[in-house]
Amino acid sequence: MDRMLYVAMTGAKSMMQAQTINTNNLANANTTGFKEDLMNFSAKEVQGKGYDTRVHSIVAENGVNQSSGALMTTGRSLDVSVDGDGMIAVQSPSGKEAYTRAGNFNITGSGLLVTKGGTPVLGNDGGPIAIPPSQKVEIGSDGTISVIPLGQPATSLAVVDRIKLVNPDITKISKGADGLFYTKESDTAAFDARVKLVSGTLETSNVNAVEAMVNMITLSRVYEADVKMMSNAEENDKASSKLLDMA
Numbered sequence: 001m002d003r004m005l006y007v008a009m010t011g012a013k014s015m016m017q018a019q020t021i022n023t024n025n026l027a028n029a030n031t032t033g034f035k036e037d038l039m040n041f042s043a044k045e046v047q048g049k050g051y052d053t054r055v056h057s058i059v060a061e062n063g064v065n066q067s068s069g070a071l072m073t074t075g076r077s078l079d080v081s082v083d084g085d086g087m088i089a090v091q092s093p094s095g096k097e098a099y100t101r102a103g104n105f106n107i108t109g110s111g112l113l114v115t116k117g118g119t120p121v122l123g124n125d126g127g128p129i130a131i132p133p134s135q136k137v138e139i140g141s142d143g144t145i146s147v148i149p150l151g152q153p154a155t156s157l158a159v160v161d162r163i164k165l166v167n168p169d170i171t172k173i174s175k176g177a178d179g180l181f182y183t184k185e186s187d188t189a190a191f192d193a194r195v196k197l198v199s200g201t202l203e204t205s206n207v208n209a210v211e212a213m214v215n216m217i218t219l220s221r222v223y224e225a226d227v228k229m230m231s232n233a234e235e236n237d238k239a240s241s242k243l244l245d246m247a
Contacts, residue, residue, distance in 0.1 A: 005233035007055065012226035014041050014057040019219045021062070026212040032116070033081075033102030034205035035175065036065035064175050069101075069204040078105040080139050081203040082165075086195030087181065089122040089164035089188075090115060097122065097188045098180035099166060099173065101203055105139075107131050113145070119180070123161040124191055131160060139163070141196045165195035 021039045028034040039062050043055040071081050080103035082088065087099035104116045113121045113129040120128035131137060134147035136154075143163035148156055166189035173181045173189075183189060 004236075005230055008226045008229035008233060010057045012223055012230070015219050015223040015226060019216065019223070022212055022215045022219060025207045026209060026216065029205050029207045029209040029212065031102075031179075031205050032104050033069070033100060033203050034179065034207065035101070036205075036207045037175070038063040038065055064170075065206055066170050067206050069206040071198065071201045072204050073201050075200050077137055077139065077200065078107070079103060079202050080105070080197040080199050081201045083141070083196040083198050086165055086167040086192065087189075089166055090180065091120040091122055091128055092176075092178065092180055092182075093119070096182065097126070098176070098178075098182050099168065099189065100180055103197070104202055107137070122164045124164050126164070126188075129161045129163065139197060139199050141198070142193070143195075143197055163197070164191055165193075165197070166190065167192040167195050 018039045018041075021037045025036050041057050043057060045055050068082075068084070080088075082101055082103070087101055088103060090098050090100055092098040098119075100115065100119075102115055102117075105113055105121060106116065108114055108118075111130045111132060113131055115121065123129045129145065131145070131147060133150045135150055135152075136148040138146045138157075140146065143165050145160045145162065146157050147160050148154060149158065168181075168183060168189040172184050174184055175181055
Protein backbone atom coordinates (compact mmCIF):
# COMPACT_ATOMS: atom_id res chain seq x y z
CA MET A 1 0.00 0.00 0.00
CA ASP A 2 1.23 3.49 -0.78
CA ARG A 3 2.54 5.37 2.22
CA MET A 4 0.15 8.20 1.33
CA LEU A 5 -2.39 6.84 3.80
CA TYR A 6 0.07 7.04 6.69
CA VAL A 7 1.20 10.51 5.64
CA ALA A 8 -2.38 11.78 5.49
CA MET A 9 -3.25 10.14 8.81
CA THR A 10 -0.36 11.81 10.68
CA GLY A 11 -1.30 15.14 9.11
CA ALA A 12 -4.93 14.81 10.20
CA LYS A 13 -3.88 13.81 13.70
CA SER A 14 -1.61 16.86 13.98
CA MET A 15 -4.39 19.15 12.78
CA MET A 16 -6.74 17.73 15.44
CA GLN A 17 -4.16 18.41 18.15
CA ALA A 18 -3.55 21.91 16.83
CA GLN A 19 -7.29 22.58 16.73
CA THR A 20 -7.61 21.49 20.38
CA ILE A 21 -4.92 23.95 21.45
CA ASN A 22 -6.33 26.73 19.26
CA THR A 23 -9.83 26.19 20.68
CA ASN A 24 -8.46 26.38 24.22
CA ASN A 25 -6.71 29.64 23.36
CA LEU A 26 -9.92 31.07 21.96
CA ALA A 27 -11.85 30.00 25.06
CA ASN A 28 -9.33 31.90 27.21
CA ALA A 29 -9.27 35.08 25.14
CA ASN A 30 -10.79 36.93 28.12
CA THR A 31 -8.93 35.09 30.90
CA THR A 32 -6.77 37.38 33.04
CA GLY A 33 -3.04 36.81 32.52
CA PHE A 34 -3.53 33.88 30.12
CA LYS A 35 -0.60 33.09 27.82
CA GLU A 36 -1.32 31.69 24.39
CA ASP A 37 -0.27 28.07 23.84
CA LEU A 38 1.67 27.23 20.70
CA MET A 39 2.05 23.91 18.90
CA ASN A 40 5.09 23.05 16.82
CA PHE A 41 5.23 20.49 14.00
CA SER A 42 8.06 19.22 11.87
CA ALA A 43 8.21 17.09 8.73
CA LYS A 44 10.10 13.81 8.79
CA GLU A 45 10.80 11.47 5.89
CA VAL A 46 9.09 8.10 5.99
CA GLN A 47 11.91 5.55 6.05
CA GLY A 48 11.67 2.34 4.08
CA LYS A 49 12.58 0.59 0.86
CA GLY A 50 12.99 2.73 -2.23
CA TYR A 51 13.25 6.50 -2.42
CA ASP A 52 12.20 8.74 0.46
CA THR A 53 9.36 10.42 -1.40
CA ARG A 54 6.96 10.73 1.53
CA VAL A 55 7.09 12.84 4.69
CA HIS A 56 4.86 12.72 7.74
CA SER A 57 4.08 15.20 10.47
CA ILE A 58 5.47 14.83 13.98
CA VAL A 59 4.70 17.00 16.98
CA ALA A 60 7.62 18.89 18.50
CA GLU A 61 7.71 20.39 21.98
CA ASN A 62 4.82 22.79 22.54
CA GLY A 63 5.62 26.40 23.36
CA VAL A 64 3.98 29.41 24.97
CA ASN A 65 3.64 32.94 23.67
CA GLN A 66 5.23 34.94 26.49
CA SER A 67 4.33 38.38 25.15
CA SER A 68 2.50 40.65 27.60
CA GLY A 69 -1.20 41.31 27.31
CA ALA A 70 -2.75 44.77 27.52
CA LEU A 71 -3.31 46.39 30.91
CA MET A 72 -6.89 47.01 31.96
CA THR A 73 -7.63 49.51 34.72
CA THR A 74 -10.02 48.25 37.39
CA GLY A 75 -9.32 50.56 40.34
CA ARG A 76 -9.70 47.59 42.70
CA SER A 77 -7.08 47.51 45.47
CA LEU A 78 -6.61 43.73 45.25
CA ASP A 79 -6.00 43.77 41.48
CA VAL A 80 -2.38 43.97 40.31
CA SER A 81 -0.50 43.35 37.09
CA VAL A 82 3.18 42.70 36.49
CA ASP A 83 4.93 45.67 34.89
CA GLY A 84 7.07 44.17 32.12
CA ASP A 85 8.85 40.87 32.70
CA GLY A 86 8.25 38.77 35.80
CA MET A 87 5.71 36.57 37.54
CA ILE A 88 3.87 36.16 40.83
CA ALA A 89 4.66 33.12 42.98
CA VAL A 90 1.70 31.01 44.10
CA GLN A 91 1.15 27.62 45.70
CA SER A 92 -0.29 25.07 43.28
CA PRO A 93 -2.99 22.58 44.34
CA SER A 94 -0.25 19.94 44.61
CA GLY A 95 1.66 22.13 47.09
CA LYS A 96 4.45 23.06 44.68
CA GLU A 97 5.57 26.59 44.01
CA ALA A 98 4.19 27.84 40.71
CA TYR A 99 4.04 31.15 38.86
CA THR A 100 1.35 33.23 37.19
CA ARG A 101 0.68 36.61 35.62
CA ALA A 102 -2.92 36.72 36.86
CA GLY A 103 -3.17 39.26 39.67
CA ASN A 104 -6.90 39.28 40.41
CA PHE A 105 -6.67 38.48 44.11
CA ASN A 106 -9.26 37.82 46.79
CA ILE A 107 -9.14 37.29 50.56
CA THR A 108 -10.73 34.11 51.88
CA GLY A 109 -12.82 33.87 55.03
CA SER A 110 -9.75 32.58 56.86
CA GLY A 111 -7.69 35.56 55.71
CA LEU A 112 -5.57 33.95 52.99
CA LEU A 113 -4.67 35.99 49.92
CA VAL A 114 -5.56 33.87 46.89
CA THR A 115 -5.97 34.19 43.14
CA LYS A 116 -9.40 34.12 41.54
CA GLY A 117 -8.97 30.37 41.12
CA GLY A 118 -8.33 29.95 44.85
CA THR A 119 -4.56 29.43 44.60
CA PRO A 120 -2.70 30.90 47.63
CA VAL A 121 -0.29 33.75 46.87
CA LEU A 122 3.18 33.23 48.35
CA GLY A 123 5.21 35.69 50.38
CA ASN A 124 8.97 36.18 50.49
CA ASP A 125 9.32 33.48 53.12
CA GLY A 126 7.78 30.96 50.72
CA GLY A 127 4.56 30.54 52.68
CA PRO A 128 0.99 31.65 51.90
CA ILE A 129 0.15 35.26 52.75
CA ALA A 130 -2.36 35.80 55.56
CA ILE A 131 -4.21 39.10 55.82
CA PRO A 132 -5.49 40.10 59.29
CA PRO A 133 -8.96 41.63 59.68
CA SER A 134 -8.63 45.12 58.23
CA GLN A 135 -10.60 47.99 56.79
CA LYS A 136 -8.21 48.63 53.91
CA VAL A 137 -5.56 46.64 52.00
CA GLU A 138 -2.93 48.18 49.75
CA ILE A 139 -0.40 46.44 47.48
CA GLY A 140 2.68 48.47 46.61
CA SER A 141 4.66 48.37 43.38
CA ASP A 142 7.32 46.21 45.07
CA GLY A 143 4.73 43.68 46.25
CA THR A 144 4.55 45.01 49.82
CA ILE A 145 1.12 44.45 51.39
CA SER A 146 -0.03 47.07 53.88
CA VAL A 147 -3.25 47.15 55.85
CA ILE A 148 -5.20 49.45 58.15
CA PRO A 149 -6.42 47.21 61.01
CA LEU A 150 -10.06 47.30 61.98
CA GLY A 151 -10.87 50.13 64.36
CA GLN A 152 -7.58 51.95 63.71
CA PRO A 153 -7.13 55.43 62.20
CA ALA A 154 -6.11 55.85 58.56
CA THR A 155 -2.57 56.70 59.66
CA SER A 156 -2.11 53.26 61.25
CA LEU A 157 -0.79 51.59 58.10
CA ALA A 158 1.01 48.33 58.94
CA VAL A 159 3.10 46.14 56.60
CA VAL A 160 1.85 42.55 56.64
CA ASP A 161 4.00 40.75 54.06
CA ARG A 162 5.55 41.06 50.63
CA ILE A 163 4.50 39.10 47.57
CA LYS A 164 7.22 36.91 46.11
CA LEU A 165 7.96 38.29 42.66
CA VAL A 166 10.24 36.34 40.34
CA ASN A 167 11.68 36.66 36.86
CA PRO A 168 12.70 33.14 35.77
CA ASP A 169 14.39 32.31 32.49
CA ILE A 170 11.49 31.47 30.15
CA THR A 171 13.53 28.60 28.68
CA LYS A 172 13.62 26.96 32.12
CA ILE A 173 9.89 27.04 32.86
CA SER A 174 6.97 25.17 31.37
CA LYS A 175 3.22 25.61 31.47
CA GLY A 176 1.17 23.02 33.32
CA ALA A 177 -2.31 21.75 32.49
CA ASP A 178 -3.64 24.03 35.26
CA GLY A 179 -2.39 27.13 33.43
CA LEU A 180 0.37 27.80 35.98
CA PHE A 181 4.07 27.87 35.18
CA TYR A 182 6.61 25.57 36.82
CA THR A 183 10.39 25.38 36.75
CA LYS A 184 11.64 22.42 34.71
CA GLU A 185 14.19 21.64 37.41
CA SER A 186 13.52 20.97 41.09
CA ASP A 187 14.78 24.39 42.21
CA THR A 188 12.31 27.25 42.60
CA ALA A 189 12.80 30.69 41.10
CA ALA A 190 14.51 33.26 43.30
CA PHE A 191 12.91 36.51 44.44
CA ASP A 192 13.73 39.40 42.10
CA ALA A 193 13.42 42.91 43.51
CA ARG A 194 13.47 44.38 39.99
CA VAL A 195 10.00 43.00 39.22
CA LYS A 196 7.32 45.64 39.80
CA LEU A 197 3.53 45.60 40.09
CA VAL A 198 0.90 48.08 38.92
CA SER A 199 -1.92 48.30 41.45
CA GLY A 200 -5.53 48.66 40.35
CA THR A 201 -4.92 47.02 36.96
CA LEU A 202 -5.10 43.56 35.40
CA GLU A 203 -3.21 42.05 32.47
CA THR A 204 -5.55 40.72 29.81
CA SER A 205 -4.97 37.56 27.78
CA ASN A 206 -2.45 37.84 24.94
CA VAL A 207 -4.66 35.74 22.65
CA ASN A 208 -5.80 37.53 19.48
CA ALA A 209 -9.39 36.31 19.12
CA VAL A 210 -9.63 37.24 15.43
CA GLU A 211 -6.39 35.43 14.63
CA ALA A 212 -7.55 32.38 16.59
CA MET A 213 -10.81 32.31 14.60
CA VAL A 214 -8.88 32.45 11.32
CA ASN A 215 -6.61 29.65 12.55
CA MET A 216 -9.67 27.57 13.39
CA ILE A 217 -10.97 27.85 9.83
CA THR A 218 -7.55 27.14 8.31
CA LEU A 219 -6.96 24.09 10.48
CA SER A 220 -10.41 22.73 9.61
CA ARG A 221 -9.71 23.03 5.89
CA VAL A 222 -6.33 21.33 6.19
CA TYR A 223 -7.92 18.53 8.21
CA GLU A 224 -10.57 18.06 5.53
CA ALA A 225 -7.84 17.87 2.87
CA ASP A 226 -6.03 15.18 4.88
CA VAL A 227 -9.23 13.15 5.27
CA LYS A 228 -9.88 13.42 1.53
CA MET A 229 -6.35 12.20 0.89
CA MET A 230 -7.00 9.16 3.08
CA SER A 231 -10.14 8.49 1.06
CA ASN A 232 -8.14 8.72 -2.17
CA ALA A 233 -5.60 6.27 -0.76
CA GLU A 234 -8.41 3.80 -0.06
CA GLU A 235 -9.76 4.18 -3.60
CA ASN A 236 -6.30 3.64 -5.05
CA ASP A 237 -5.90 0.52 -2.94
CA LYS A 238 -9.22 -0.88 -4.19
CA ALA A 239 -8.28 -0.12 -7.79
CA SER A 240 -4.94 -1.86 -7.35
CA SER A 241 -6.65 -4.93 -5.91
CA LYS A 242 -8.98 -5.14 -8.95
CA LEU A 243 -6.01 -4.97 -11.30
CA LEU A 244 -4.32 -7.80 -9.44
CA ASP A 245 -7.51 -9.89 -9.60
CA MET A 246 -7.63 -9.47 -13.37
CA ALA A 247 -4.04 -10.64 -13.78
